[in-house]
Amino acid sequence: MNKKRIFKYFLQALLLIGVGAAVFFGIGYYGYYNSPEYQAEQEVESLTRQYMEDTYGGETPEETLELFISALEKGDVELASKYFVLDKQEEIHGYLAELRDSNGLKNAIVDAHTLKLTKNNGDRVFFTIADENNIVEVQLVMIRGLNGKWKILEL
DSSP states (O other), X not given: OHHHHHHHHHHHHHHHXXXXXXXXXXXXXXXXXXXXXXXXXXXXXXXXXXHXXXXXXXXXXXXXXXXXXXXXXXXXXXXXXXXXXXXXXXXXXXXXHHHHHTTOHHHHHHHHHHOEEEEEOSSEEEXXXXXXXXXXXXXXXXXXXXXXXXEEEEO
16 A cells, blocks of 8 residues: 555655646647747748849849849839849839839930949949049948858949
8 A cells, every 4th residue: 555655645746746747838839839939930031031032133234234134124113123232123114104204214324334443352343433533422331141142232
């Protein structure tokens, strides 16, 4: 009889330890998936996936510039904005649409044709237009994306 009682208490203690461990790990699991760190990780993974799946842009900076100019010449501001990094596409789309609606797109196309590659840092290049005093008036910056495509970072 004493052995049964000891076995019963042993099982109860084991069950209590098991429930305690489950609660402990459950709280940790729940806390991790609701933590700002996990949310930030998920955001980074999502952005990385979007950048890897982005097919717009050229294999070279010059090709991306040509594609951008071609889209502007067609008046396709949506396509032209896709040659920018993902974070700026919406903002640039609005800016280019305003230019198109105010007939300023023609000047932008002329400027784009006169851009000259002035600096190449490997994964970042600079196209500029300078005045007669060699002061930069317009600068376009491109970076190589995670998928190897060149995207416009700044205009």
